Amino acid sequence: MSNEEIRERLERIDLPFKAPINKSVRDYIKQYTINGYKDSELILGRTTMYFPIFEHYLNVYQLPKSLKYLPIVESALRADVRSHAGAAGLWQFVPISARHFKLEVNSVVDERLDPYRSTEAAVKMLDFLYKELGDWPLVLAAYNCGLGRVQQAIRRARCNNYWDIQQYLPQDTRRYVPAFIAAAYLGNYYQDHGLTPRYPDMDLQDTRVFRVYSNLSFYKLSKAVNLPLDILKSLNPGFVGRYIPYNRKGHFLSVPAVYAAAVRAYLDELQNIALDTPEGYFETFYTVTPGDRIETLASLFESNTEELLEWNGLFHQDIVANQHLRIYLPKTNRIVRP
Numbered sequence: 090m091s092n093e094e095i096r097e098r099l100e101r102i103d104l105p106f107k108a109p110i111n112k113s114v115r116d117y118i119k120q121y122t123i124n125g126y127k128d129s130e131l132i133l134g135r136t137t138m139y140f141p142i143f144e145h146y147l148n149v150y151q152l153p154k155s156l157k158y159l160p161i162v163e164s165a166l167r168a169d170v171r172s173h174a175g176a177a178g179l180w181q182f183v184p185i186s187a188r189h190f191k192l193e194v195n196s197v198v199d200e201r202l203d204p205y206r207s208t209e210a211a212v213k214m215l216d217f218l219y220k221e222l223g224d225w226p227l228v229l230a231a232y233n234c235g236l237g238r239v240q241q242a243i244r245r246a247r248c249n250n251y252w253d254i255q256q257y258l259p260q261d262t263r264r265y266v267p268a269f270i271a272a273a274y275l276g277n278y279y280q281d282h283g284l285t286p287r288y289p290d291m292d293l294q295d296t297r298v299f300r301v302y303s304n305l306s307f308y309k310l311s312k313a314v315n316l317p318l319d320i321l322k323s324l325n326p327g328f329v330g331r332y333i334p335y336n337r338k339g340h341f342l343s344v345p346a347v348y349a350a351a352v353r354a355y356l357d358e359l360q361n362i363a364l365d366t367p368e369g370y371f372e373t374f375y376t377v378t379p380g381d382r383i384e385t386l387a388s389l390f391e392s393n394t395e396e397l398l399e400w401n402g403l404f405h406q407d408i409v410a411n412q413h414l415r416i417y418l419p420k421t422n423r424i425v426r427p
Contacts, residue, residue: 099270102277105153105225108270109252113263117271122282128165133279133286135166137294139179141379142204145410146212148380156215159229161272162265168204169326177201180211190214197334203327205298205341205409226251226266234262292320292345297376297413299342299352300403303360305333314351316344339405349374349413362402370417377412390416 092110095118099108108114121129143157163181164170171177175184178201184194190210192200200206218228221236230251231239242257243249255263279286288294307328311318322331324343333340344352353374357363366372375386383406387394394406400415408414 095274098278099274102155102273103153104155104270104273111267113267114270117264117268118274121271121275122279122284126282126284129275129279130284130287132161132166133275133284134288136276136286137288138296139166139168139204141410142208145377145379145381146208149382150212150216152212152215152219153225155273156212158272158276159211159232159269161275162268169202178207179204180207182207182210186214197330197332198327198340199329200327202329203325203341204343206327222249224249224251229266229269230255230258230262233265234259238262290320292347293323295346296324296343296411297346297349297352298409298411299344299356299413300339300401300405301333301342301356301360302336302339302402302404303333304335305342305356305359307331307333310352310355313355314348316348316352320345337404339403341409343411346376353413353415357402360402364400364415367417369420371420372415372417375414375416377408377410377414379410381408381410383408386414386416390418392416 092115095115096110099110102108139160140157143160144154147154147156160166160179164179166179168179170181172181176182177199180201182190182192182201187194187201187210190213192206192210194201200210215228215232218231218236219225222228222231222239227239227243227249238258239254242254245257246254248254251266255266275284307318307321307325308331310316311321321344324345325333328340333342342352342356375390377386383394383397386408387397390397397414397416398404398406400417
């Protein structure tokens, strides 16, 4: 494949910077599409689990959508992966960065492994770095090696162009931006290389999320709704103690969509939520899509945010992709998407 063909393809991807075609970029594209194609097919399959989460938070914080490809470089989209350097999760947070962005890390909960908490923290970090550096290749470099190292390289090179300062950056960081470009290429053109995504089980792909404030035992939930414990663990790797502890801000519980109704009933009982369907209305459910806001949904369903919060036992207005929301609609309305 010629450089010109690669260039034309990359220009059609909505990257937040102009991507050069150099040996590094070509080598990583070759690695993703030829040498490591089996791993790439697994990565492509896992995008169904995690891309909606990434897209949601990137939309909320108004950052470039293509940054969703960054965790391919960081973790190959494996939420439970840990590095020898002490980094963990989809976005590979080290403990000091996790603490700075208020991720909980202890013997019971490691929010670096939580796809929702870690993604929001990563997006906040990217937002902060962009405000400091104002250039996306430099931001990606700083995400990899730290803001101080990038600023030092800028001073040494006497310029702020990533491709000119990279000789002053660590070797891993020199590869990082080309790897990101190649990951974006993979996500958009894998079919042209004959790759077929190898999707996880449907129970891991099609999920619903609940915000839980009370203590919740995975074992008791598994027994109560007949949900296999291994699936529950796979979908919620951040709870290393295999239970959700009480928390005022709430934790996110992810379950297969087919168990959503049973889990909803179990959580209602656990959290003492008892609601009567208003006369002339019917109860139905809505699944949050990336970028949804509770204010917009309240307007859509001709209710208000306070009602949506009350119906779902929520104390916070921020909602997340795949969240399972209870709503009440007039009987004259159609049932919304479950």
